[in-house]
Amino acid sequence: GPKVLQIPSHQIIDMGQMVTLNCDPVSNHLYFYWYKQILGQQMEFLVNFYNGKVMEKSKLFKDQFSVERPDGSYFTLKIQPTALEDSAVYFCASSPDNANTEVFFGKGTRLTVV
Amino acid sequence: QQQVRQSPQSLTVWEGETAILNCSYENSAFDYFPWYQQFPGEGPALLISILSVSNKKEDGRFTIFFNKREKKLSLHIADSQPGDSATYFCAARDNTGNYKYVFGAGTRLKVIA
Numbered sequence: 144g145p146k147v148l149q150i151p152s153h154q155i156i157d158m159g160q161m162v163t164l165n166c167d168p169v170s171n172h173l174y175f176y177w178y179k180q181i182l183g184q185q186m187e188f189l190v191n192f193y194n195g196k197v198m199e200k201s202k203l204f205k206d207q208f209s210v211e212r213p214d215g216s217y218f219t220l221k222i223q224p225t226a227l228e229d230s231a232v233y234f235c236a237s238s239p240d241n242a243n244t245e246v247f248f249g250k251g252t253r254l255t256v257v
Numbered sequence: 258q259q260q261v262r263q264s265p266q267s268l269t270v271w272e273g274e275t276a277i278l279n280c281s282y283e284n285s286a287f288d289y290f291p292w293y294q295q296f297p298g299e300g301p302a303l304l305i306s307i308l309s310v311s312n313k314k315e316d317g318r319f320t321i322f323f324n325k326r327e328k329k330l331s332l333h334i335a336d337s338q339p340g341d342s343a344t345y346f347c348a349a350r351d352n353t354g355n356y357k358y359v360f361g362a363g364t365r366l367k368v369i370a
Contacts, residue, residue, distance in 0.1 A: 149300075184362060185360050185361060185362035186301070186360040187360070188360075245291070245306075250298070
């Protein structure tokens with residue numbers, strides 16, 4: 144079936160540095176999402192993105208976070224600067240539209256901030 | 258404040274039994290409820306889903322029972338198999354604003370052969 148690819152699968156970064164998580168969504172999808180999952184806990188909504196714009200973001204989407212999809216390429220989540228509490232698995236998801244359709248998730252990027 | 262609650266946190270059943278996973282919610286704006294199955298190291302994959310206008314949805318061994326009045330739903334896995342061992346997330350779509358999905362904390366299911 145359709146696949147959302149996330150690169151890299153694991154990234155270790157020093158606190159205070161910038162990190163960019165890359166997501167290659169399903170090709171004809173228009174809605175994109177980032178979720179954060181701390182080990183053993185639920186997935187929490189960070190942000191959704193449509194037509195080049197952030198549609199909605201949660202309180203977890205701090206000022207240090209930003210998303211973009213330049214020229215229809217990767218959908219990226221950038222954290223600058225990183226903090227220890229940003230350590231988590233970040234899941235990217237995409238869907239064709241926002242009504243009654245499956246949201247496809249990637250396998251996640253495990254971010255470790257040390 | 259959790260908008261979607263799942264119970265139990267973990268569940269162990271014998272092979273062949275029916276596993277029952279529960280989910281409840283508070284927001285009346287939720288109108289679509291997908292259940293996702295997640296294996297360790299993998300992303301969540303859609304298993305089965307239901308719209309709030311229905312009270313039952315069946316797909317093979319998986320059945321969702323939905324009670325809109327009580328804001329409760331449950332996932333029944335009949336004839337459980339060891340391969341069903343995974344974490345199951347109940348999610349809910351908010352049909353106001355930008356259709357974001359809210360996830361429960363998950364139920365970790367273990368099926369013993």
